Amino acid sequence: MDPSVRVGRIAGIEVGLHWSLAIVFALIVWTLAGQVLPVFVPDQSQSAYWIVSAVAALLFYASLLSHEMGHALVATRLGVKVDGITLWIFGGVARLKGDVSTPGIEAKIAIAGPLVSLALAILFAAATFALDATGGPPLIEGGCAWLAGSNAILLIFNLVPAFPLDGGRLLRAWLWRRRGDRYRATATAAWLGKMCAFLLIGLGLVELFIQGAWSGLWLVFLGWFLMSAARSEEAQLLMRGALRGLRVGDVMSRDPTMAPGWITVDEFMRSYLPGQHASAYPLKTFDGALDGLVTLTRLAQVPPEERHVRRVRDFGTGMDRIAKASPGEQVTAVLDRFSASDEGQMLVLDRGQLVGTLSPADITRALGGPARSSSR
Ligand SMILES: [Zn+2]
Numbered sequence: 001m002d003p004s005v006r007v008g009r010i011a012g013i014e015v016g017l018h019w020s021l022a023i024v025f026a027l028i029v030w031t032l033a034g035q036v037l038p039v040f041v042p043d044q045s046q047s048a049y050w051i052v053s054a055v056a057a058l059l060f061y062a063s064l065l066s067h068e069m070g071h072a073l074v075a076t077r078l079g080v081k082v083d084g085i086t087l088w089i090f091g092g093v094a095r096l097k098g099d100v101s102t103p104g105i106e107a108k109i110a111i112a113g114p115l116v117s118l119a120l121a122i123l124f125a126a127a128t129f130a131l132d133a134t135g136g137p138p139l140i141e142g143g144c145a146w147l148a149g150s151n152a153i154l155l156i157f158n159l160v161p162a163f164p165l166d167g168g169r170l171l172r173a174w175l176w177r178r179r180g181d182r183y184r185a186t187a188t189a190a191w192l193g194k195m196c197a198f199l200l201i202g203l204g205l206v207e208l209f210i211q212g213a214w215s216g217l218w219l220v221f222l223g224w225f226l227m228s229a230a231r232s233e234e235a236q237l238l239m240r241g242a243l244r245g246l247r248v249g250d251v252m253s254r255d256p257t258m259a260p261g262w263i264t265v266d267e268f269m270r271s272y273l274p275g276q277h278a279s280a281y282p283l284k285t286f287d288g289a290l291d292g293l294v295t296l297t298r299l300a301q302v303p304p305e306e307r308h309v310r311r312v313r314d315f316g317t318g319m320d321r322i323a324k325a326s327p328g329e330q331v332t333a334v335l336d337r338f339s340a341s342d343e344g345q346m347l348v349l350d351r352g353q354l355v356g357t358l359s360p361a362d363i364t365r366a367l368g369g370p371a372r373s374s375s376r
Helices: 020-040 046-077 103-134 138-159 166-179 182-210 215-243 265-271 296-300 360-366
Strands: 005-010 013-017 081-088 091-097 280-284 290-295 323-325 346-350 353-358
Touching (some): 020 046, 020 081, 046 103, 103 166, 138 166, 166 182, 182 215, 290 296
Parallel strands (some): 013 081, 323 346
Antiparallel strands (some): 005 013
């Protein structure tokens, strides 16, 4: 889930909003002001209903963000990098960069969010009781009660053992610890996730077509979202399982052709391109030192009238912005570096010497997919 609007950083973690959030925000305010609050707290002015509803909806999103912050902060504390948090239509997603290494770490990160929701539910419930006991403004009391309920629902929903929800992650951590096999644990958790998703879709369809309630549509969407999330986790698992035991040296494209960085784009295309299949070329300086990487995609973007004056090096990516790996590393351990690399390519270095390049195509080929050799 990529964010549409980046809001900024909180405690070093990037927070973004997805456009779908605006629809839900409007829906929440509209339901609260138009239906919920007037029933529970009657005889208040229209503007008061709207103001309290808008504030409550904002606080609900703050609660959602706190839940995700709980995951993210514990992850950072345990040494797992966090890419950022996105809030969207079905709640929040804390995107972890890389994988957790033990079931204990997985469990601690997974439980942190629900614990925050639990604390918030208790906090808002206490505020409701305090306002009730002291005869505080009834509308604010109503807002607090709604927030206590919403946080409780968030807590319960997230604890459903459907991977990749928090409950599913806890289940996976438990299975992983019991069997000592992370792949089988993920497979079981993802299967359960899909079953829960089917159940939600089924319930939603029954509500929609038999009872004629539009809220069924919400369940169908939620089930569909869970289904695709469980599927993508499963696909990732299968890929990582198939790559298990393979080393970078086994799958990389060996002895890549190095291109001189000082020649013009035009010259490069005439003298280096014919007979080559590579999509990226390591660059060398005049005295033969490795000097970054250039991709054909980047060179193809150079306007034809500039090709005979601009040098290849001008369109290359410097050594500091390219991911590197060594031939002895596990392929599964370097996968995350692709996203961190500007060009989606990796240079494979053995004691400082270039011995190969690694691209996603090399990995597809290693998995038996239809990728052609990216070198020679
Ligand atoms: Zn969570």
